[in-house]
Amino acid sequence: MSEKVFYGKGVRKIKKEDLELYESIVDLDKSIWNSNVLDYKTQKLIAIAISATNSEASSLLKQISKSKKELNISRDEMMDVLKVVLLTSGMISYNKSLDIINKLYD
Structure with missing residues (x-):
């Protein structure tokens, strides 16, 4: 898997305004794409x-x-x-x- 890229403008704004929420989104993304x-x-x-x-x-x-x-x-x-x-x-x-x-x- 490559480096994470979120396309939505909203997610980029969240990264700037609420790093904790952004990190939760990244963790969820990793969990979903690493299926068993x-x-x-x-x-x-x-x-x-x-x-x-x-x-x-x-x-x-x-x-x-x-x-x-x-x-x-x-x-x-x-x-x-x-x-x-x-x-x-x-x-x-x-x-x-x-x-x-x-x-x-x-």
Whole structure:
């Protein structure tokens, strides 16, 4: 796993204003990503699927870019994730996510 990066502006503000709370968030993050059952790659694929279902394209772009770089997640693996997104969240989420994947993998 790489150095921790939180994308939300709110978390950066918490780090400046409430270091104790920020450290608790970091500890929670470490606990979640160090699962005893699922490997990190599987967890990241789940995170990508969840990001694909919300309306924040920049979050999905960051999730996919980082996962592609760090874990060498293939386009085929991403497309499998998108099939689940299509089934569970519909065509709008699928198309939005597909556009991002096409930009990153083509």
